[in-house]
Amino acid sequence: RVLSIRDIPGVNPAIADKLEAAGYSSAWTVVVARVDELAEKTGIPPTALQKVIENARRALGITFKTAREVKLERLNIKKITTGSKSLDDLLGGGIETKTITEFYGEYGSGKTQICHQLSVNVQLPPERGGLSGKAVYVDTEGTFRWERIEAMARGLGLEPDQVMDNIFYMRAYNSDHQVSIIDDLFTFVPKNDVRLVVVDSVTSHFRAEFPGREHLAERQQKLNAHLHQLMRLAEAFNIAVVVTNQVMARPDVFYGDPTTAVGGHVLAHTPGVRVQLRRSKGNKRIARVVDAPHLPEGEAVFVITEEGIRD
Ligand code: ADP
Ligand code: MG
Missing domain, CATH: 3.40.50.300 (P-loop containing nucleotide triphosphate hydrolases)
Known part of the structure; x- marks a missing residue:
């Protein structure tokens, strides 16, 4: 159930190493982080981080829900x-x-x-x-x-x-x-x-x-x-x-x-x-x-x- 940083499509090992070293090891940790804060802690350029976050969101299925899904x-x-x-x-x-x-x-x-x-x-x-x-x-x-x-x-x-x-x-x-x-x-x-x-x-x-x-x-x-x-x-x-x-x-x-x-x-x-x-x-x-x-x-x-x- 835990999606690791390395399981996110498009994350190369160099980026994964930097994220992990800064304490971001699961997909959730980057999804809930702010780009500026991630950039500061990892030294990864914000544009690359934006891509990582988008891919992590997609991998975790974070999209619109219908009202009925909200009800469920x-x-x-x-x-x-x-x-x-x-x-x-x-x-x-x-x-x-x-x-x-x-x-x-x-x-x-x-x-x-x-x-x-x-x-x-x-x-x-x-x-x-x-x-x-x-x-x-x-x-x-x-x-x-x-x-x-x-x-x-x-x-x-x-x-x-x-x-x-x-x-x-x-x-x-x-x-x-x-x-x-x-x-x-x-x-x-x-x-x-x-x-x-x-x-x-x-x-x-x-x-x-x-x-x-x-x-x-x-x-x-x-x-x-x-x-x-x-x-x-x-x-x-x-x-x-x-x-x-x-x-x-x-x-x-x-x-x-x-x-x-x-x-x-x-x-x-x-x-x-x-x-x-x-x-x-x-x-x-x-x-x-x-x-x-x-x-x-x-x-x-x-x-x-x-x-x-x-x-
Ligand atoms: P708060 O966290 O709001 O400051 P507590 O949850 O520590 O308060 O509550 C402390 C109260 O819990 C004590 O005044 C006592 O009434 C009660 N209490 C603590 N330990 C025991 C115990 N072993 N048996 C019965 N009551 C206890
Ligand atoms: Mg207390």
């Missing part, structure tokens, strides 16, 4: 259970493939626990709410815990070691690293039966590296490019992409929702599903879907237990 593709969308019936219902059945789902909320609202749970649940067979697939977990904050995976696997009666073997973990050390990990996933995902990619959190490196109002525009531009890259990944391979975003509450906001004020959600200009999480009493959490015309309004209550996300 839409029917192809699959869902992953969160572990909570109430949260699944709020999301129209679970976390969808072919899109990005953003969980945003304050520290401790349950974003990381949901990411862990989905990495386990994606492995379940379809009749139990999974996709019989594997997960990629990109961790930017160092909050991934194998112990939680083990406990959640046990909670579902799954073999913990087997479940852990099916989660590919990578720590991202800065925003450039984070972006390059996702670039590589255009090759890695189809080769390894990956059906879920988690980025927890998608924003922290960008916030740290581009601080303050003076870097706001640059930060948002880089973040948008990264989110589009993730969206393409979700669409290209019919996988679910889940990102988290920590937002701070503003104690000085008295009317409306205090957590939407600072930072807000990051998917504002990207298609996708945004879910706000709030703490409630004890281990209870409240989820709300924001700006999703295709989903009913309302809130879901779920709990975080030792065994994971439950009703």
Whole structure:
């Protein structure tokens, strides 16, 4: 299923060598790249690259679709259970493939626990709410815990070691690293039966590296490019992409929702599903879907237990 650079008609070995050396090994990686960026990284003239990209598109069958084909593709969308019936219902059945789902909320609202749970649940067979697939977990904050995976696997009666073997973990050390990990996933995902990619959190490196109002525009531009890259990944391979975003509450906001004020959600200009999480009493959490015309309004209550996300 993975079409290598060398399988693209008209790509000679010298060009293939240069592309591979720059990290572009599959046809998908060039199709989704920009010509100027490819030219800069490979030293190949833009006119030659344009030809490579056109041939790669043709080889991958990227052309117009009829509306009926769009409908059939839409029917192809699959869902992953969160572990909570109430949260699944709020999301129209679970976390969808072919899109990005953003969980945003304050520290401790349950974003990381949901990411862990989905990495386990994606492995379940379809009749139990999974996709019989594997997960990629990109961790930017160092909050991934194998112990939680083990406990959640046990909670579902799954073999913990087997479940852990099916989660590919990578720590991202800065925003450039984070972006390059996702670039590589255009090759890695189809080769390894990956059906879920988690980025927890998608924003922290960008916030740290581009601080303050003076870097706001640059930060948002880089973040948008990264989110589009993730969206393409979700669409290209019919996988679910889940990102988290920590937002701070503003104690000085008295009317409306205090957590939407600072930072807000990051998917504002990207298609996708945004879910706000709030703490409630004890281990209870409240989820709300924001700006999703295709989903009913309302809130879901779920709990975080030792065994994971439950009703
Ligand atoms: P966020 O990523 O939004 O900052 P987390 O997903 O890390 O928040 O959620 C942390 C919360 O998860 C803790 O406050 C605790 O309530 C719950 N939690 C973490 N580990 C366990 C566990 N082993 N058993 C029960 N609840 C847990
Ligand atoms: Mg977290």
